[in-house]
Amino acid sequence: xxxxxxxxxxxxxxxxxxxxxxxxxxxxxxxxxxxxxxxxxxxxxxxxxxxxxxxxxxxxxxxxxxxxxxxxxxxxxxxxxxxxxxxxxxxxxxxxxxxxxxxxxxxxxxxxxxxxxxxxxxxxxxxxxxxxxxxxxxxxxxxxxxxxxxxxxxxxxxxxxxxxxxxxxxxxxxxxxxxxxxxxxxxxxxxxxxxxxxxxxxxxxxxxxxxxxxxxxxxxxxxxxxxxxxxxxxxxxxxxxxxxxxxxxxxxxxxxxxxxxxxxxxxxxxxxxxxxxxxxxxxxxxxxxxxxxxxxxxxxxxxxxxxxxxxxxxxxxxxxxxxxxxxxxxxxxxxxxxxxxxxxxxxx
Amino acid sequence: xxxxxxxxxxxxxxxxxxxxxxxxxxxxxxxxxxxxxxxxxxxxxxxxxxxxxxxxxxxxxxxxxxxxxxxxxxxxxxxxxxxxxxxxxxxxxxxxxxxxxxxxxxxxxxxxxxxxxxxxxxxxxxxxxxxxxxxxxxxxxxxxxxxxxxxxxxxxxxxxxxxxxxxxxxxxxxxxxxxxxxxxxxxxxxxxxxxxxxxxxxxxxxxxxxxxxxxxxxxxxxxxxxxxxxxxxxxxxxxxxxxxxxxxxxxxxxxxxxxxxxxxxxxxxxxxxxxxxxxxxxxxxxxxxxxxxxxxxxxxxxxxxxxxx
Ligand SMILES: Nc1ncnc2c1ncn2[C@@H]1O[C@H](COP(=O)(O)OP(=O)(O)OP(=O)(O)O)[C@@H](O)[C@H]1O
Ligand code: SF4
Ligand SMILES: [Mg+2]
Numbered sequence: 001x002x003x004x005x006x007x008x009x010x011x012x013x014x015x016x017x018x019x020x021x022x023x024x025x026x027x028x029x030x031x032x033x034x035x036x037x038x039x040x041x042x043x044x045x046x047x048x049x050x051x052x053x054x055x056x057x058x059x060x061x062x063x064x065x066x067x068x069x070x071x072x073x074x075x076x077x078x079x080x081x082x083x084x085x086x087x088x089x090x091x092x093x094x095x096x097x098x099x100x101x102x103x104x105x106x107x108x109x110x111x112x113x114x115x116x117x118x119x120x121x122x123x124x125x126x127x128x129x130x131x132x133x134x135x136x137x138x139x140x141x142x143x144x145x146x147x148x149x150x151x152x153x154x155x156x157x158x159x160x161x162x163x164x165x166x167x168x169x170x171x172x173x174x175x176x177x178x179x180x181x182x183x184x185x186x187x188x189x190x191x192x193x194x195x196x197x198x199x200x201x202x203x204x205x206x207x208x209x210x211x212x213x214x215x216x217x218x219x220x221x222x223x224x225x226x227x228x229x230x231x232x233x234x235x236x237x238x239x240x241x242x243x244x245x246x247x248x249x250x251x252x253x254x255x256x257x258x259x260x261x262x263x264x265x266x267x268x269x270x271x272x273x274x275x276x277x278x279x280x281x282x283x284x285x286x287x288x289x290x291x292x293x294x295x296x297x298x299x300x301x302x303x304x305x306x307x308x309x310x311x312x313x314x315x316x317x318x319x320x321x322x323x324x325x326x327x328x329x330x331x332x333x334x335x336x337x338x339x340x341x342x343x344x345x346x347x348x
Numbered sequence: 349x350x351x352x353x354x355x356x357x358x359x360x361x362x363x364x365x366x367x368x369x370x371x372x373x374x375x376x377x378x379x380x381x382x383x384x385x386x387x388x389x390x391x392x393x394x395x396x397x398x399x400x401x402x403x404x405x406x407x408x409x410x411x412x413x414x415x416x417x418x419x420x421x422x423x424x425x426x427x428x429x430x431x432x433x434x435x436x437x438x439x440x441x442x443x444x445x446x447x448x449x450x451x452x453x454x455x456x457x458x459x460x461x462x463x464x465x466x467x468x469x470x471x472x473x474x475x476x477x478x479x480x481x482x483x484x485x486x487x488x489x490x491x492x493x494x495x496x497x498x499x500x501x502x503x504x505x506x507x508x509x510x511x512x513x514x515x516x517x518x519x520x521x522x523x524x525x526x527x528x529x530x531x532x533x534x535x536x537x538x539x540x541x542x543x544x545x546x547x548x549x550x551x552x553x554x555x556x557x558x559x560x561x562x563x564x565x566x567x568x569x570x571x572x573x574x575x576x577x578x579x580x581x582x583x584x585x586x587x588x589x590x591x592x593x594x595x596x597x598x599x600x601x602x603x604x605x606x607x608x609x610x611x612x613x614x615x616x617x618x619x620x621x622x623x624x625x626x627x628x629x630x631x632x633x634x635x636x637x638x639x640x641x642x643x644x645x646x647x648x649x650x651x652x653x654x655x656x657x
């Protein structure tokens with residue numbers, strides 16, 4: 001399979017002015033994303049994981065043009081997303097869509113499901129009458145909302161959370177999107193319904209070649225659904241690469257913390273992870289003036305030099321990148337270790 | 349057969365589910381029928397003068413006559429027309445103003461919002477009734493329609509404020525963003541996505557303003573700022589007061605306009621309650637659950653009584 005880049009994010013930094021808008025208060029800026037770069041390939045799913053407030057939704061919102069990045073750019077098929085106007089913008093709106101975290105508020109409570117599907121079909125495909133009806137039913141069937149005639153006339157409050165999310169996916173299908181930013185699409189759903197929605201997204205990816213940016217804080221579903229993963233901490237990419245490598249053999253201390261928090265029977269080595277309890281558990285607010293590694297006041301293996309600079313990325317294994325001062329040692333240790341018959345997992 | 353069909357009609361279902369609305373609609377419908385169809389219910393014109401002065405209700409003059417020999421029943425019916433019209437006029441003006449102003453402020457935000465909010469706040473602290481009194485006093489006897497216009501232009505601020513905050517909360521809901529990613533224009537997002545969520549609030553503001561306007565008009569006229577020659581419930585009360593109707597025991601002169609005001613006011617208030625219930629299903633659920641618990645309690649006591657036997 002040739003890997004065609006459809007969406008690419010280059011050095012995106014996003015600053016929010018959180019106070020200082022009026023004359024009296026001091027100006028304070030929050031850096032929600034810091035130098036984030038990655039490519040999204042056609043037909044793949046790229047997971048973005050990280051704790052609450054690390055900037056995951058901000059990433060989607062920039063891609064949807066709700067915000068303009070302070071620095072860097074996002075490109076769709078090689079063209080800057082924030083420069084689109086007129087027809088290219090229309091095309092972009094059609095091809096790149098977002099699934100919202102909360103299915104209870106992403107559908108207008110006063111419009112029927114049919115209405116939600118009708119608009120995109122009229123707007124982008126010009127369907128009318130019987131044809132329109134057929135296309136709406138087709139989309140509903142594709143997401144498993146059957147019988148479509150019965151489900152289509154319902155209003156959102158008559159559907160369950162999972163059904164709502166399916167209805168929203170039907171809308172995205174009706175629009176004809178190729179790139180889908182899924183912002184924690186299952187986090188508000190019951191565990192039992194999650195898998196259904198994930199399987200549906202998997203089907204769209206496999207059979208229709210749609211690309212997903214799958215945002216989640218659930219490592220298990222990230223591994224299930226995605227090919228690659230990015231671990232975000234306080235707006236910084238700290239580790240990224242092949243999802244199996246990162247989840248099975250995490251290198252960055254934060255990734256280890258994240259994964260040790262998620263129960264997984266397959267994991268052998270990370271059971272006993274030292275957690276520092278002498279420091280504040282709060283994530284410090286990142287500002288444009290902040291320096292060093294963002295994780296350092298929670299990191300169990302931090303050193304004084306961690307305060308100087310955010311370490312450069314090291315490819316510790318093919319397709320696994322880490323930004324930590326220990327990454328280099330880990331790499332040499334590991335390549336030495338891999339010559340021995342038994343592989344032992346380094347700690348820290 | 350046809351009766352059964354009628355029974356299943358959505359309108360009847362709605363009315364059965366919403367007893368408050370049903371009573372409200374019946375009251376309003378009665379008033380509308382009586383006032384708009386006034387010639388059907390009385391033989392006399394509004395300005396008719398008989399030679400019988402201040403007689404008690406009898407078969408000819410259902411509600412008696414006034415000191416000047418006017419038929420109270422006829423005046424009540426024709427006067428109600430004016431009151432209704434004034435109320436609706438004021439409601440339309442106030443709701444149009446508050447919708448445009450409130451939604452503009454809430455939807456566009458920023459400096460537009462800042463300026464409009466300041467204007468709203470200023471308009472809100474101006475006391476309305478004294479303002480109306482001053483304007484009415486300056487202009488001499490004010491015609492009913494002019495009172496309606498005055499009330500409309502002085503009572504939009506509260507509605508504008510409510511609609512502004514409602515718009516702001518809806519604007520940040522995800523379905524509005526979703527409409528944006530779909531490529532809907534800003535205006536269409538406003539009219540097709542935001543506005544429908546506002547309808548219940550707008551109609552409740554509309555009904556509220558009508559109630560307020562009718563009462564305010566009656567008050568203004570009663571204390572003598574209206575046009576004494578016009579026939580409205582307010583001027584009827586004013587004339588009755590001037591001719592010492594109560595002191596001389598002519599209670600019937602007050603009965604017509606008072607009953608009209610009470611029925612119209614409570615009908616509109618009931619409708620407003622049910623609008624609230626519609627837009628806030630929780631209220632309705634509370635009412636239904638209360639009924640359920642009552643029924644259940646009755647059942648329990650019933651079975652208990654059965655057990656002891
Ligand atoms: N419009 C805004 N103005 C100011 N600050 C913002 C704005 N949007 C987001 N932020 C801040 O940016 C940071 C990242 O927010 P974001 O919503 O992207 O987090 P998230 O990773 O999606 O979290 P969650 O998992 O809770 O959804 C947060 O600290 C948030 O307070
Ligand atoms: S760079 Fe330093 S503080 Fe950051 S994760 Fe690595 S060891 Fe910890
Ligand atoms: Mg989020």
